[in-house]
Amino acid sequence: MRYIYLLIILTCFSCNNERVLYLPEIEKAEVTEVLDVSPAYIFYDETQADSTLLNRKNLIITTNWLVNVDKRLTLKQAIPHIKFMQDKKRNAEMHKNEDAKNYFTCNDTSIGNLGFLEFTDVFYEFSEPIDTSINLQDLVAEKLKNNQASTSTFLEIPLDITNNNKDKIQQELQSYIELLALSTSISEDMVINGYAIDLYFEGRMSFQDYISVKSKLSKIKSDKIIITNNEFIY
Template sequence: MKYFKFLIPLLFIACNNEKVILLPEVEQSNIHEVLDVSPAYLFYDSTAVNNIELNRKNLIITTNWLVNVDKRLTLKQLIPKIQFLQNKKRSSELHKNEDAKNYYSCNDTSIKNLGFVEFTDVYYHTKDSVVSSKKAWNSLEENSLKLQVESLKSIGLPDGENTINLQQLVSDLKNSSISETTYMVLNMSESLTFQEYISLKSALLSVVSEKLILDTNEFIY
Protein backbone atom coordinates (compact mmCIF):
# COMPACT_ATOMS: atom_id res chain seq x y z
CA MET A 1 0.00 0.00 0.00
CA LYS A 2 1.33 3.47 -0.86
CA TYR A 3 0.71 6.69 1.00
CA PHE A 4 0.48 9.58 -1.45
CA LYS A 5 2.08 12.87 -0.44
CA PHE A 6 -0.67 15.02 -1.95
CA LEU A 7 -3.44 13.89 0.37
CA ILE A 8 -5.22 16.76 2.13
CA PRO A 9 -3.20 17.22 5.34
CA LEU A 10 -5.58 19.03 7.65
CA LEU A 11 -7.94 16.16 8.42
CA PHE A 12 -8.11 12.43 8.31
CA ILE A 13 -11.51 10.78 8.11
CA ALA A 14 -11.25 7.12 9.01
CA CYS A 15 -13.53 4.14 9.44
CA ASN A 16 -17.16 4.01 8.47
CA ASN A 17 -18.15 6.31 11.32
CA GLU A 18 -16.47 9.31 9.68
CA LYS A 19 -14.44 10.16 12.75
CA VAL A 20 -12.12 13.10 12.30
CA ILE A 21 -8.50 13.53 13.35
CA LEU A 22 -6.96 16.99 13.60
CA LEU A 23 -3.32 16.60 12.62
CA PRO A 24 -0.60 18.65 14.31
CA GLU A 25 1.09 21.40 12.33
CA VAL A 26 4.82 22.05 11.92
CA GLU A 27 6.63 24.84 10.13
CA GLN A 28 8.85 22.37 8.32
CA SER A 29 9.48 18.62 8.37
CA ASN A 30 12.38 16.75 6.79
CA ILE A 31 10.30 13.84 5.46
CA HIS A 32 7.55 14.43 2.90
CA GLU A 33 6.85 11.04 1.39
CA VAL A 34 6.57 7.54 2.82
CA LEU A 35 5.78 4.50 0.69
CA ASP A 36 4.51 1.02 1.52
CA VAL A 37 2.58 2.02 4.62
CA SER A 38 -0.37 0.94 6.68
CA PRO A 39 -2.17 3.40 8.97
CA ALA A 40 -3.21 3.55 12.60
CA TYR A 41 -5.48 6.25 14.03
CA LEU A 42 -5.55 7.73 17.51
CA PHE A 43 -8.76 9.72 17.87
CA TYR A 44 -9.67 12.34 20.42
CA ASP A 45 -12.99 11.06 21.76
CA SER A 46 -14.63 12.80 24.71
CA THR A 47 -16.85 9.74 25.28
CA ALA A 48 -14.01 7.17 25.41
CA VAL A 49 -11.85 6.09 28.33
CA ASN A 50 -9.11 8.73 28.80
CA ASN A 51 -10.60 10.59 25.81
CA ILE A 52 -8.66 8.41 23.38
CA GLU A 53 -9.60 5.72 20.87
CA LEU A 54 -7.14 3.59 18.91
CA ASN A 55 -7.96 2.10 15.54
CA ARG A 56 -5.20 -0.25 14.34
CA LYS A 57 -7.13 -2.86 12.38
CA ASN A 58 -5.39 -1.99 9.09
CA LEU A 59 -1.83 -2.30 10.38
CA ILE A 60 0.39 -4.77 8.53
CA ILE A 61 3.49 -5.79 10.45
CA THR A 62 5.85 -5.79 7.44
CA THR A 63 5.01 -2.25 6.28
CA ASN A 64 6.00 1.21 7.43
CA TRP A 65 3.48 2.34 10.02
CA LEU A 66 1.89 5.75 9.64
CA VAL A 67 0.40 6.77 12.97
CA ASN A 68 -2.16 9.55 12.71
CA VAL A 69 -2.64 11.24 16.08
CA ASP A 70 -5.13 13.95 17.01
CA LYS A 71 -3.17 17.01 18.09
CA ARG A 72 -5.45 17.61 21.10
CA LEU A 73 -4.39 14.43 22.89
CA THR A 74 -1.91 14.76 25.76
CA LEU A 75 1.20 12.65 26.26
CA LYS A 76 -0.46 11.10 29.29
CA GLN A 77 -3.32 9.87 27.10
CA LEU A 78 -1.19 9.04 24.09
CA ILE A 79 2.08 7.42 25.13
CA PRO A 80 0.64 4.15 26.56
CA LYS A 81 -1.06 3.54 23.19
CA ILE A 82 2.14 4.32 21.30
CA GLN A 83 4.09 1.95 23.54
CA PHE A 84 1.50 -0.72 22.85
CA LEU A 85 1.96 -0.30 19.10
CA GLN A 86 5.75 -0.23 19.37
CA ASN A 87 5.80 -3.41 21.44
CA LYS A 88 3.58 -5.19 18.92
CA LYS A 89 6.03 -4.48 16.14
CA ARG A 90 9.22 -4.97 18.12
CA SER A 91 8.12 -8.31 19.55
CA SER A 92 6.79 -9.73 16.30
CA GLU A 93 8.77 -12.67 14.97
CA LEU A 94 6.42 -13.63 12.14
CA HIS A 95 7.17 -11.97 8.78
CA LYS A 96 9.27 -9.33 10.52
CA ASN A 97 10.70 -6.59 8.29
CA GLU A 98 13.80 -4.97 9.83
CA ASP A 99 13.53 -2.07 7.36
CA ALA A 100 9.95 -1.13 8.29
CA LYS A 101 9.76 2.14 10.21
CA ASN A 102 7.20 4.12 12.22
CA TYR A 103 6.14 7.68 11.47
CA TYR A 104 3.82 10.31 12.90
CA SER A 105 1.93 12.32 10.30
CA CYS A 106 1.62 16.10 10.45
CA ASN A 107 0.70 19.12 8.37
CA ASP A 108 3.80 20.85 7.03
CA THR A 109 2.70 24.48 6.67
CA SER A 110 5.75 25.39 4.56
CA ILE A 111 4.46 23.26 1.69
CA LYS A 112 0.79 23.06 2.74
CA ASN A 113 0.97 19.30 2.59
CA LEU A 114 1.81 16.25 4.63
CA GLY A 115 5.04 15.83 6.53
CA PHE A 116 6.26 12.95 8.69
CA VAL A 117 8.29 12.55 11.88
CA GLU A 118 9.98 9.19 12.39
CA PHE A 119 9.87 7.57 15.83
CA THR A 120 10.98 4.01 15.06
CA ASP A 121 13.86 3.95 17.53
CA VAL A 122 12.34 6.17 20.23
CA TYR A 123 11.87 4.56 23.63
CA TYR A 124 9.34 6.31 25.85
CA HIS A 125 9.79 6.10 29.62
CA THR A 126 6.88 7.06 31.86
CA LYS A 127 6.64 7.70 35.58
CA ASP A 128 4.64 4.47 35.90
CA SER A 129 7.72 2.45 34.90
CA VAL A 130 10.00 3.60 37.71
CA VAL A 131 12.65 0.89 37.47
CA SER A 132 13.12 0.95 33.70
CA SER A 133 12.97 4.77 33.61
CA LYS A 134 15.67 5.06 36.28
CA LYS A 135 17.84 2.51 34.48
CA ALA A 136 17.49 4.37 31.17
CA TRP A 137 18.17 7.73 32.85
CA ASN A 138 21.30 6.43 34.56
CA SER A 139 22.60 4.96 31.31
CA LEU A 140 22.44 8.24 29.40
CA GLU A 141 25.61 9.42 27.72
CA GLU A 142 27.90 11.53 29.86
CA ASN A 143 27.65 14.43 27.44
CA SER A 144 23.89 14.86 27.67
CA LEU A 145 21.93 18.08 27.46
CA LYS A 146 18.95 17.25 29.66
CA LEU A 147 15.96 19.45 28.83
CA GLN A 148 13.10 19.71 31.31
CA VAL A 149 10.08 20.59 29.17
CA GLU A 150 7.16 21.93 31.17
CA SER A 151 5.76 23.73 28.12
CA LEU A 152 7.14 25.24 24.91
CA LYS A 153 7.50 28.49 26.82
CA SER A 154 9.24 26.93 29.81
CA ILE A 155 12.17 24.61 29.10
CA GLY A 156 14.55 24.04 31.97
CA LEU A 157 18.28 23.88 31.30
CA PRO A 158 20.79 21.58 33.04
CA ASP A 159 21.91 24.30 35.44
CA GLY A 160 18.53 23.92 37.12
CA GLU A 161 18.05 27.66 37.42
CA ASN A 162 17.22 29.11 34.03
CA THR A 163 14.29 28.40 31.73
CA ILE A 164 13.84 29.53 28.14
CA ASN A 165 11.26 29.09 25.41
CA LEU A 166 11.60 26.75 22.44
CA GLN A 167 12.42 29.51 19.97
CA GLN A 168 15.30 30.77 22.11
CA LEU A 169 16.56 27.23 22.73
CA VAL A 170 16.71 26.49 19.00
CA SER A 171 18.46 29.81 18.34
CA ASP A 172 21.03 29.12 21.07
CA LEU A 173 21.70 25.61 19.76
CA LYS A 174 22.15 26.86 16.19
CA ASN A 175 24.64 29.50 17.33
CA SER A 176 26.54 27.32 19.78
CA SER A 177 29.97 25.88 19.09
CA ILE A 178 29.81 22.21 20.06
CA SER A 179 33.21 20.55 20.15
CA GLU A 180 32.18 17.11 21.39
CA THR A 181 29.21 14.88 20.69
CA THR A 182 26.23 15.99 22.77
CA TYR A 183 22.91 14.18 23.22
CA MET A 184 19.73 16.19 23.72
CA VAL A 185 17.51 14.34 26.19
CA LEU A 186 13.83 15.22 26.54
CA ASN A 187 12.18 15.03 29.95
CA MET A 188 8.62 16.19 29.26
CA SER A 189 5.49 16.96 31.22
CA GLU A 190 2.71 14.46 30.58
CA SER A 191 0.35 17.42 30.11
CA LEU A 192 2.01 18.42 26.83
CA THR A 193 -0.35 18.02 23.90
CA PHE A 194 0.66 16.06 20.84
CA GLN A 195 0.78 19.37 18.95
CA GLU A 196 3.32 20.70 21.44
CA TYR A 197 5.31 17.46 21.32
CA ILE A 198 5.54 17.45 17.52
CA SER A 199 6.47 21.14 17.51
CA LEU A 200 9.24 20.38 19.99
CA LYS A 201 10.57 17.38 18.07
CA SER A 202 10.42 19.14 14.72
CA ALA A 203 12.30 22.17 16.06
CA LEU A 204 15.04 20.08 17.66
CA LEU A 205 15.42 17.85 14.61
CA SER A 206 16.18 21.01 12.63
CA VAL A 207 19.38 21.55 14.67
CA VAL A 208 20.59 17.94 14.74
CA SER A 209 24.11 17.48 13.39
CA GLU A 210 27.05 15.09 13.68
CA LYS A 211 27.89 16.61 17.06
CA LEU A 212 24.37 17.36 18.32
CA ILE A 213 22.14 14.29 18.52
CA LEU A 214 18.57 13.81 19.70
CA ASP A 215 18.61 10.94 22.17
CA THR A 216 16.27 8.04 21.43
CA ASN A 217 15.27 7.82 25.11
CA GLU A 218 12.43 10.21 25.96
CA PHE A 219 11.06 10.63 29.48
CA ILE A 220 7.53 11.67 30.51
CA TYR A 221 6.82 12.83 34.04
Protein backbone atom coordinates in the same frame (compact mmCIF):
# COMPACT_ATOMS: atom_id res chain seq x y z
CA MET B 1 -1.69 12.81 -6.10
CA ARG B 2 -4.70 10.49 -5.93
CA TYR B 3 -2.96 8.47 -3.20
CA ILE B 4 -2.28 11.60 -1.11
CA TYR B 5 -5.90 12.74 -1.49
CA LEU B 6 -7.16 9.34 -0.37
CA LEU B 7 -4.87 9.44 2.67
CA ILE B 8 -6.22 12.84 3.71
CA ILE B 9 -9.76 11.45 3.54
CA LEU B 10 -8.75 8.47 5.66
CA THR B 11 -7.40 10.69 8.42
CA CYS B 12 -10.93 12.04 8.90
CA PHE B 13 -13.01 8.87 8.52
CA SER B 14 -12.63 5.44 10.03
CA CYS B 15 -14.67 2.24 10.19
CA ASN B 16 -17.49 3.86 8.17
CA ASN B 17 -18.11 6.22 11.09
CA GLU B 18 -17.41 9.90 10.67
CA ARG B 19 -14.66 10.96 13.04
CA VAL B 20 -12.69 14.16 12.72
CA LEU B 21 -8.97 13.89 13.41
CA TYR B 22 -6.96 17.11 13.50
CA LEU B 23 -3.41 16.41 12.40
CA PRO B 24 -0.57 18.28 14.13
CA GLU B 25 1.00 21.01 12.03
CA ILE B 26 4.64 21.12 11.04
CA GLU B 27 6.82 23.33 8.85
CA LYS B 28 9.37 22.11 6.31
CA ALA B 29 9.19 18.42 7.16
CA GLU B 30 12.28 16.46 6.14
CA VAL B 31 10.08 13.59 4.88
CA THR B 32 7.18 14.37 2.53
CA GLU B 33 6.59 10.97 0.91
CA VAL B 34 6.37 7.47 2.37
CA LEU B 35 5.58 4.37 0.33
CA ASP B 36 4.36 0.90 1.33
CA VAL B 37 2.35 2.10 4.31
CA SER B 38 -0.44 1.13 6.66
CA PRO B 39 -2.21 3.62 8.95
CA ALA B 40 -3.25 3.81 12.58
CA TYR B 41 -5.42 6.47 14.16
CA ILE B 42 -5.57 7.85 17.69
CA PHE B 43 -8.73 9.94 17.88
CA TYR B 44 -9.73 12.52 20.44
CA ASP B 45 -12.92 11.05 21.90
CA GLU B 46 -14.49 12.59 25.00
CA THR B 47 -16.79 9.58 25.40
CA GLN B 48 -13.82 7.41 26.36
CA ALA B 49 -12.35 7.30 29.86
CA ASP B 50 -8.96 8.55 28.68
CA SER B 51 -10.44 10.70 25.87
CA THR B 52 -8.74 8.55 23.22
CA LEU B 53 -9.89 6.00 20.70
CA LEU B 54 -7.29 3.83 18.95
CA ASN B 55 -7.92 2.23 15.58
CA ARG B 56 -5.00 0.05 14.52
CA LYS B 57 -6.77 -2.83 12.80
CA ASN B 58 -5.28 -1.94 9.40
CA LEU B 59 -1.67 -2.03 10.58
CA ILE B 60 0.55 -4.54 8.81
CA ILE B 61 3.80 -5.42 10.60
CA THR B 62 5.96 -5.49 7.46
CA THR B 63 4.98 -2.01 6.23
CA ASN B 64 5.93 1.52 7.16
CA TRP B 65 3.46 2.79 9.74
CA LEU B 66 1.76 6.15 9.50
CA VAL B 67 0.44 6.99 12.95
CA ASN B 68 -2.20 9.73 12.86
CA VAL B 69 -2.60 11.36 16.27
CA ASP B 70 -5.15 14.07 17.01
CA LYS B 71 -3.17 17.19 17.94
CA ARG B 72 -5.56 18.01 20.80
CA LEU B 73 -4.54 14.97 22.82
CA THR B 74 -2.00 15.28 25.61
CA LEU B 75 1.11 13.12 25.76
CA LYS B 76 -0.28 11.24 28.76
CA GLN B 77 -3.27 10.31 26.62
CA ALA B 78 -1.49 9.48 23.36
CA ILE B 79 1.87 7.97 24.34
CA PRO B 80 0.51 4.77 25.98
CA HIS B 81 -1.16 3.85 22.68
CA ILE B 82 1.95 4.73 20.68
CA LYS B 83 4.19 2.71 23.00
CA PHE B 84 1.77 -0.23 22.80
CA MET B 85 1.97 -0.25 18.99
CA GLN B 86 5.76 0.10 19.00
CA ASP B 87 6.14 -2.84 21.35
CA LYS B 88 3.89 -4.98 19.15
CA LYS B 89 6.06 -4.27 16.13
CA ARG B 90 9.38 -4.66 17.94
CA ASN B 91 8.34 -7.93 19.55
CA ALA B 92 6.91 -9.49 16.41
CA GLU B 93 8.48 -12.90 15.82
CA MET B 94 7.10 -13.62 12.35
CA HIS B 95 7.01 -11.61 9.12
CA LYS B 96 9.28 -8.96 10.58
CA ASN B 97 10.71 -6.27 8.30
CA GLU B 98 13.77 -4.58 9.82
CA ASP B 99 13.58 -1.81 7.21
CA ALA B 100 10.01 -0.80 8.05
CA LYS B 101 9.79 2.55 9.83
CA ASN B 102 7.24 4.47 11.90
CA TYR B 103 6.14 8.03 11.16
CA PHE B 104 3.76 10.55 12.65
CA THR B 105 1.55 12.06 9.96
CA CYS B 106 1.46 15.86 10.02
CA ASN B 107 0.05 18.74 8.04
CA ASP B 108 3.07 20.50 6.51
CA THR B 109 1.90 24.11 6.31
CA SER B 110 4.93 25.14 4.23
CA ILE B 111 3.82 23.00 1.27
CA GLY B 112 0.08 22.62 1.91
CA ASN B 113 0.38 18.85 1.99
CA LEU B 114 1.33 15.99 4.28
CA GLY B 115 4.68 15.77 6.02
CA PHE B 116 6.04 12.97 8.19
CA LEU B 117 8.17 12.82 11.33
CA GLU B 118 9.97 9.54 11.96
CA PHE B 119 9.96 8.01 15.45
CA THR B 120 11.02 4.43 14.68
CA ASP B 121 13.88 4.29 17.18
CA VAL B 122 12.34 6.40 19.94
CA PHE B 123 11.88 4.60 23.26
CA TYR B 124 9.14 6.08 25.41
CA GLU B 125 9.10 5.63 29.17
CA PHE B 126 7.04 7.12 31.97
CA SER B 127 9.06 8.62 34.81
CA GLU B 128 9.14 11.06 37.67
CA PRO B 129 9.95 14.72 36.87
CA ILE B 130 13.64 15.58 36.82
CA ASP B 131 15.15 17.86 39.44
CA THR B 132 15.41 21.25 37.75
CA SER B 133 16.88 22.97 40.83
CA ILE B 134 20.39 21.90 39.78
CA ASN B 135 21.79 24.05 36.98
CA LEU B 136 23.74 22.56 34.11
CA GLN B 137 27.17 23.58 35.37
CA ASP B 138 26.50 21.96 38.76
CA LEU B 139 25.19 18.84 37.02
CA VAL B 140 28.36 18.56 34.93
CA ALA B 141 30.50 19.01 38.04
CA GLU B 142 28.50 16.32 39.85
CA LYS B 143 29.01 13.82 37.02
CA LEU B 144 32.75 14.49 37.01
CA LYS B 145 32.93 14.10 40.78
CA ASN B 146 31.19 10.72 40.58
CA ASN B 147 33.50 9.56 37.77
CA GLN B 148 30.59 9.27 35.36
CA ALA B 149 32.62 10.70 32.50
CA SER B 150 35.88 9.75 30.82
CA THR B 151 38.65 12.21 29.94
CA SER B 152 37.05 12.95 26.56
CA THR B 153 33.34 12.38 26.33
CA PHE B 154 29.77 13.37 25.63
CA LEU B 155 27.91 13.91 28.88
CA GLU B 156 24.37 12.53 29.14
CA ILE B 157 22.14 15.41 30.23
CA PRO B 158 18.36 15.50 30.88
CA LEU B 159 16.40 18.27 29.18
CA ASP B 160 13.10 19.18 30.80
CA ILE B 161 10.49 20.36 28.27
CA THR B 162 7.30 21.93 29.62
CA ASN B 163 4.48 24.12 28.44
CA ASN B 164 6.34 27.04 29.99
CA ASN B 165 9.71 26.60 28.26
CA LYS B 166 8.83 24.74 25.04
CA ASP B 167 9.47 27.82 22.89
CA LYS B 168 12.95 28.39 24.37
CA ILE B 169 14.46 24.93 23.92
CA GLN B 170 16.75 25.95 21.07
CA GLN B 171 18.16 28.84 23.11
CA GLU B 172 18.70 26.53 26.06
CA LEU B 173 20.65 24.07 23.95
CA GLN B 174 22.77 26.94 22.66
CA SER B 175 23.63 27.82 26.26
CA TYR B 176 24.74 24.20 26.73
CA ILE B 177 27.16 24.59 23.84
CA GLU B 178 28.50 27.85 25.25
CA LEU B 179 29.15 26.12 28.56
CA LEU B 180 31.61 23.77 26.85
CA ALA B 181 34.13 26.61 26.84
CA LEU B 182 34.00 26.57 30.65
CA SER B 183 34.58 22.83 31.02
CA THR B 184 38.29 23.23 31.76
CA SER B 185 37.39 25.44 34.73
CA ILE B 186 35.39 22.54 36.14
CA SER B 187 38.14 19.98 35.68
CA GLU B 188 41.57 20.56 34.14
CA ASP B 189 41.75 16.91 33.07
CA MET B 190 38.35 16.84 31.44
CA VAL B 191 37.53 17.61 27.84
CA ILE B 192 33.77 17.66 27.26
CA ASN B 193 33.08 17.13 23.57
CA GLY B 194 29.35 17.71 23.81
CA TYR B 195 26.10 16.49 25.29
CA ALA B 196 23.84 13.50 24.75
CA ILE B 197 20.39 14.90 25.52
CA ASP B 198 17.64 12.78 27.07
CA LEU B 199 14.24 14.43 26.56
CA TYR B 200 11.76 14.75 29.45
CA PHE B 201 8.29 15.94 28.42
CA GLU B 202 5.57 17.25 30.66
CA GLY B 203 2.66 14.83 30.26
CA ARG B 204 0.02 17.54 29.92
CA MET B 205 1.74 18.97 26.85
CA SER B 206 -0.44 18.72 23.75
CA PHE B 207 0.58 16.47 20.89
CA GLN B 208 0.74 19.57 18.68
CA ASP B 209 3.33 21.17 20.97
CA TYR B 210 5.25 17.89 21.15
CA ILE B 211 5.48 17.70 17.35
CA SER B 212 6.57 21.35 17.17
CA VAL B 213 9.39 20.74 19.68
CA LYS B 214 10.49 17.53 17.97
CA SER B 215 10.55 19.26 14.59
CA LYS B 216 12.75 22.06 15.93
CA LEU B 217 15.11 19.61 17.60
CA SER B 218 15.47 17.61 14.37
CA LYS B 219 16.78 20.75 12.66
CA ILE B 220 19.63 21.29 15.12
CA LYS B 221 22.82 20.57 13.22
CA SER B 222 25.65 20.62 15.74
CA ASP B 223 28.42 18.15 16.47
CA LYS B 224 28.14 19.22 20.11
CA ILE B 225 24.56 18.05 20.62
CA ILE B 226 23.20 14.52 20.23
CA ILE B 227 19.49 13.97 20.86
CA THR B 228 19.20 10.43 22.19
CA ASN B 229 16.35 8.03 21.43
CA ASN B 230 15.23 8.13 25.08
CA GLU B 231 12.07 10.13 25.76
CA PHE B 232 10.49 10.28 29.19
CA ILE B 233 6.95 11.41 29.99
CA TYR B 234 6.04 12.61 33.46
